Amino acid sequence: MLTTDRFLEEIKKKIQDQKRILTKEADRYSYAYDASFGFHLPDLVIQPPATEEVAAVMKLANTYKVPVYPRGQGTSLSGGPLPVKGGVVLDLSQWNDKLEIDKDDMVAVVSPGVLTAKIDEAATEFGFMYPPDPSSSHVSTIGGNLAENAGGPRGLKYGVTKDYVLGLEVVTPEGEVIRTGGRTVKNVTGYDLTKLVVGSEGTLGIITEATLRLVPKPPATKTLMALFEEIVDSGRAISKVLTAGIVPAKMELMDQLSIQAVEAYEPRGLPTDVAAMLLIELDGHPASVAEEILKVKDLCSEVGARDVRVAENEKEAAEFWKARKLVSPAIVRVKPTKISEDATVPRSKIPDMFQRLKEIREKYQIDLVVFGHAGDGNLHPNIIADARDHEEMERVEKAVAEIFTAAIELGGTLSGEHGIGTMKSPFMEMELGKAGLEMMKRIKASWDPNNILNPGKIFPEPGQRLVLRHD
């Protein structure tokens, strides 16, 4: 056990509610997983409900050299909260007592354990919205969304989590409490620690409070579905729409295999012989949305869409979106293990990326479906496999590595929104180069000299390779 008795004794003095210290194996067990791969049992789980307690834990952890792993609801797809070196998991999911909306400043102030969907719900009452939604906002915490800089389908028009963070309260790896940013949209007082900590995957600090920017909720939305016989035509449609001065709230793509999987799982009458389907949602003023949706329809037809349908009402729009939502449950029916990637390419390279993915699928004989946020180039190649089949998983590992290589060769990035965690760290140098990675490491070392906070993430260990096999 990494955490000495002495450390535990000291922790008990600092945590007011002793029920918030979990030591039994049965209690610790569920903290050994997240939504990615690997099993790592922590020695101790603490559920602090206050900044001072987080700070006290970090100070003790530095004294006793015990690793600390902050965690929200554990929905991470990249291993963010996994306690790979044992030690303490800091469960922040219970700390959800603050959710304040300030109408005049148009901000929300929240504790880390608040579910992201609750923020948007609370904003709605004032006519506002909190746009970022990684499609899991009803189960994921804002703390986790902040740590990972969560994205989602609204990225193209509304940006990602980082674009909505004005200020943070952060406990540093050594247990100091700092406040970054503030309540204003404009702030250039020193380095932007807010945007450095957001997306640092819990390696640079523990977010104990966040001030989030809200925006007026657009009064109208319209959805359109377009079907294409060639992937490249769907890419041209996206480009045509954007250069026509229209920025959709969402532009989602499903490839043929995604459509086929959905139709096999829960038939919705989608044609299974098309190469791609685009779902486009516009939002804004009713007059502009009504006019623009017709323009989008024309543009899709112009570039050769086989069929374009505008949803007549909200019910029909929800029906269209249901197909997209069914992709994930549908594909895990094929095989139990889903490796969800988020390699992202510049929008113009989407057709090339599809070609590369097709080659990878054939080369390694894997089940690979592609869907995702095509408007911002953030595709989700998903590989379906069976983790118990070692031979298959070996092919999958090689295929994943080639997907990353393809994304980077096409001018893209390893990760658009899932984060690096443990899954992608072996590939960091390929994208960033030695010098780029070195500058990141310097920041980590200067903030966390004892390497206490979420060690084993982002930065590859010497010789580390991607392993998806459970042994």
Next chain:
Amino acid sequence: MLTTDRFLEEIKKKIQDQKRILTKEADRYSYAYDASFGFHLPDLVIQPPATEEVAAVMKLANTYKVPVYPRGQGTSLSGGPLPVKGGVVLDLSQWNDKLEIDKDDMVAVVSPGVLTAKIDEAATEFGFMYPPDPSSSHVSTIGGNLAENAGGPRGLKYGVTKDYVLGLEVVTPEGEVIRTGGRTVKNVTGYDLTKLVVGSEGTLGIITEATLRLVPKPPATKTLMALFEEIVDSGRAISKVLTAGIVPAKMELMDQLSIQAVEAYEPRGLPTDVAAMLLIELDGHPASVAEEILKVKDLCSEVGARDVRVAENEKEAAEFWKARKLVSPAIVRVKPTKISEDATVPRSKIPDMFQRLKEIREKYQIDLVVFGHAGDGNLHPNIIADARDHEEMERVEKAVAEIFTAAIELGGTLSGEHGIGTMKSPFMEMELGKAGLEMMKRIKASWDPNNILNPGKIFPEPGQRLVLRHD
């Protein structure tokens, strides 16, 4: 002379075009100033037109321990490019050979010396726009805008410079070349070095190329002018508009003294007895803009505006904006020295800030006018004085310190968009606290161990105070 002969000799070997090395005092003289305060003659000016040359200069500067000061067009209001410790000024304003627009990816790729207005001009040809404009975009370089994270009147709806940067090529303080981010809107591969370097005021790296996000140009704009007899009513108008679901492109405020200054300078028929004037610009789809401008008009009237006028056409809109543009030239007619501040408060605190500014004006008997970007709380209190009057400047120094204190006490920030530079560094700890400042210093020390790049900025020297007097 800080730069030894040996250093100069080595520099000459690395810079291809010897005309780009300026050693004569007459040539160096204009690099001793920017648009803020102070005169610091550099020992040497280099105008490198290539990344390798910048990297070579930084490597030599580390070897010989010579400070290096990157500079664009020197329009900084906070002392960003001033060579306060002598050494080399790296003039990047001549390096303007690259300005490429990629229509499909909706990005611009630019060299650091390109004037910011040229980027927007080039984008317009494709139906796009580059929104950030610190109101000096026709004379300031994108490199300077990036270094300072320039803001401007469009902050409320469109954000600031940082919100448009997807990727950078950066020469580190030790002369390594790194690439941060990329060409995609979504990128969570490691720490966000892009947003760390942007706004770091040239202390963490020299930006040698930037990839900027463009957005579709809105097809229509409408402008409205509203006059208020009470400052607090103008604040209520702003709040009403935003909570009605309308996000104007600009929401500018001029106080009574600003209006009076303009009327004295170039009469435009504005009533000089109102407490405040709001200029509101909407942009977007023609139908929504036409409807929303009427709604804004009603909302302004509801909260007690004395008069609200919607510009009938573009010519009249330009007339309205002319008044705002005339504020700066008008006020320097009163006295020659203008201290332009940008202390920013949460939007709801604008009326309180006005009250505090009124008290400061009376206490120190200074000429203080207030105008600025009220929609995002980014006011510009401008003090008009005569730098040759030492007694007056002493009062001004004290007043400026109190303006900063007021902004921070109201939950705001020292600087919304001008940067810290030399002017505001003495006040950093007041906003950030000791621990917050320490975390910034750690980043600087880890990236620039010899403190070579833009030393003397952002971080206060022991005992440093604000001095606006030239002795």
